[in-house]
Amino acid sequence: MRLLCHLLLLMLCAAPALAQDSNPDQNKPVEVTADKSLEWHRAKNQYIAKGNAVVKQAGTVIAASEITADYRDGKNSGIEIHRLRASGNASIDNGGSKATGDTLTYDVDSGVAVMTGKDLKMTSPDQTVTATERFEYAAVKGTLKAVGDATVIRPGDTLKADVITATMKNAPDGKRTLERLEADGNVVIRTAAETLTGTHATYTAAANSAEITGGVKITRGRSELTGERATVDLATDISSIFGARDLDPASAAPAAGDGRVRGVFYPGERGPEAAPEPEPEKPALP
Numbered sequence: 001m002r003l004l005c006h007l008l009l010l011m012l013c014a015a016p017a018l019a020q021d022s023n024p025d026q027n028k029p030v031e032v033t034a035d036k037s038l039e040w041h042r043a044k045n046q047y048i049a050k051g052n053a054v055v056k057q058a059g060t061v062i063a064a065s066e067i068t069a070d071y072r073d074g075k076n077s078g079i080e081i082h083r084l085r086a087s088g089n090a091s092i093d094n095g096g097s098k099a100t101g102d103t104l105t106y107d108v109d110s111g112v113a114v115m116t117g118k119d120l121k122m123t124s125p126d127q128t129v130t131a132t133e134r135f136e137y138a139a140v141k142g143t144l145k146a147v148g149d150a151t152v153i154r155p156g157d158t159l160k161a162d163v164i165t166a167t168m169k170n171a172p173d174g175k176r177t178l179e180r181l182e183a184d185g186n187v188v189i190r191t192a193a194e195t196l197t198g199t200h201a202t203y204t205a206a207a208n209s210a211e212i213t214g215g216v217k218i219t220r221g222r223s224e225l226t227g228e229r230a231t232v233d234l235a236t237d238i239s240s241i242f243g244a245r246d247l248d249p250a251s252a253a254p255a256a257g258d259g260r261v262r263g264v265f266y267p268g269e270r271g272p273e274a275a276p277e278p279e280p281e282k283p284a285l286p
Contacts, residue, residue, distance in 0.1 A: 031056045032067070045071050053086070062104065064090040082108045090115065097124040099135060111139030122146075127154045129164075142168040142179075150183075160188040161201070178205050187212065194220045198230070208234045216241060227261040 032038060036051025046068055049055070053067040065088025074080030083106070086092075090104040092115075102117030115135040122129040129135075133148025143165055150164040162185030169179040183201040190196075199214025210232050218225040218241070227241040244259030 028058045034067075047071065055084075055086075059094060061093045062086055062091070063093075064088050064104070084108075090117070097122070099123075101135070113137045120146075127152060129153075142170075144168070156192045158188075158190045159183065160186070160190075162186055180204055187214075194218060196230075210234075221266065223263075223265045225261075225263045228259070 032047070032049050032053070032055050034049040034051050034053040037049075039048040039050070040046075041048065048069075049067045051065070053064055055062040055067055055069075062084070064086035066086070068085045068087075069081045070083040070085075071079045071081045084104075085106075086104040088102070089100075090102060091098060091100040092104060099115055099120075099122045100117075101115040101120045104113070104115045106113040113136070116133070118132075120131045120133075120135055122135065129146055129150070129152050131146040131148050131150045134145075136145045136147065137143070138145075145163065145165045147163050150161055152159040152164065161183035163183070165182045165184070166178060167180045167182075169177060171177045181203045185199065187198045187201045188195065189201075196212065196216070196218045198212040198216045201210065201212045203210045212230045213228065216225075216227050216230045218230070225241055228244045230239065230241040232239040241261055243261040
C-alpha cells in the first residue's frame with residue numbers, strides 16, 4: 001500500500017510538458033518550421049504550418065503533421081496567439097518528458113490543453129502514463145487528468161484506473177506542487193509483491209497519507225485481505241483496513257456479505273520478497 005502513494009506521486013512527474021500554467025519563457029522567440037508550407041491566412045487570423053510542422057520556444061517543442069495557430073492583435077500592435085491546434089501524430093516535448101497523441105488543442109484564454117488519440121502516452125525517464133480517451137490540463141483549476149483506462153507504469157509497479165487526476169497548488173516560490181491525487185473507477189495497483197483493487201484511491205500531500213475505498217482487496221500470493229476501506233500513513237508507515245461498519249457503524253450487514261474485515265493467510269507460503277535459502281556448502285575437492 002505504501003507503493004500506491006509513490007505511484008500516484010510519480011504520475012504527476014511524468015507530464016511536466018502539459019503541467020505549466022505560467023511559462024517563464026513565454027516572451028522568448030517562437031520558431032516555426034515545416035517541410036511543405038507555412039501559410040498566413042490574414043482574413044481568418046491564422047498561421048498554418050504543413051508537413052512535419054514544428055513549433056519551438058525555449059525548451060518546449062510541439063510537433064505534428066499540421067499545426068494551426070489562431071491569433072489576434074495584442075498590445076503594442078503585436079500578434080497574440082490565443083489558440084493552438086496540432087493534428088496528426090501530435091507531440092509535445094519538454095525537458096526530456098514527452099506526451100504523444102493524434103491531436104493537441106491548447107486554448108490560451110481558458111488555460112486548458114487537451115490531447116486526444118488512440119495511443120496516448122506521456123513518458124519521462126522513469127515512468128510512462130497511457131490513456132485511451134484524453135489527457136487534459138486545466139491551468140486555472142491546477143488539474144492534470146488522464147481519462148480512459150489510465151495507466152501509470154514504472155519498473156515493477158503499475159497503477160490503473162478509469163480516471164487519474166492530479167491537483168496542484170501554488171508553492172511560496174511560485175512553482176506548483178502536488179496537493180492531491182485521485183484514481184477513480186476500477187482501481188488496480190500491482191507491485192512485485194502485491195495486488196490491490198478498489199473503486200477509489202486518494203493521496204493527500206498535506207497529510208502524507210492515502211485512502212482506498214470500495215470493495216478493497218489486497219492479495220499477496222494466495223493470501224488475501226478484504227474490506228471496504230484501507231488507509232496508509234506514510235509518516236508512521238502504518239496501514240489499516242476496515243469493514244463496512246466502519247463507514248456506517250449503525251448499518252445492517254450489506255447484502256454482498258457480513259461487512260467484516262477478512263484475512264486469509266497461508267503461513268507456509270513464502271512471500272515474493274523472501275530471501276532465497278542459502279545453498280549447502282560443497283565439500284572441498286582434494
